Amino acid sequence: MSETADAHDAPTSTGIDHKKLIMWLFLASDCMFFGTLISTHLLYRKLYPSGFTDAEGHQRFIQNLFNIELTSFSTFILLMSSFLMALAVSAMHKGEIKSFRRNVLGVIFFGLIFLGCQVFEFTHFYHQGLTIQNSVLGSTFYVLTGTHGTHVAIGVLWLILMYFYSFTGKLRGHMGALDVEVAGLYWHFVDIVWIIIFTAVYLVEYLGPNGIWGTGLPAAIK
């Protein structure tokens, strides 16, 4: 692991630019925030494995609601957006503003696709009877994935502003590259949170005939 690869140390007591340090501290706190949301979802999934009751009073299971193809597609999209973001940061470090714009447009496009998939998924779930109010599962699921979606939306907005800002000519040099790198850190963080959500919330529901949590029907309450 090399500490000398970046162009030069910042003239601060830590040798790290303040913007970057503050962003990492924010991401560390956000990591704990998402950690509690994911923990809450998993714990309540374990405590209430029986799913939810729809508007007609039928017992429904989340396994029948999830669309693994859609979620896999949006996961792939987010991973590739992270790749493009890394290329955009690299382009800015090399002073290639046109390459930066191309890559950041790709990130924005992929981010919007991800948000579109999430809106579609939420709408589908809502029409199937899973709301934020009618079950613990609905509450924890919508709060967790909705908070993540909000982070993605903020990231997209940030990158759109940065894209247009690049045309003013002020986004250049070391400070410009640092601004893009900080935005990139935020975007990659959104990606790593989804990596965990994808496995912990979606994939585990497909393990075994009734998912990892079971249906809770035989002896949920003795």
Place this chain on the structure above:
Amino acid sequence: MSSSSEAAPSQEFLIEETRRYHHFITLALWLAVVTGAEIVLIFLPIPMAAVLTVLSLMSAGKFFAVILWFMHLIYDKRLLLWIFVAALALTFATFSALLALFSVDLLDPKWIS
């Protein structure tokens, strides 16, 4: 803005950036392959404990790969790595504590009726 902040990047720095560029491409391909493998894995007829273990390892691998390379932690100052590792440790400790507190096996069923 000082003139040094807008100086053209050195040749050495450009070579390093090009090397990183190739790392990013390799990593993106790896991430796509691992994600595909995760999806295949959940439909394979193998014990749930084994699948869960492998899924967790794959997920952790992707997580740390993005942090180390895409987020430049492998290239940056160690302090940033320790800040994030400390946050991860706190997150994991919180999860473990919650799991212990709300272990369903220890709960009286009447409290969740």
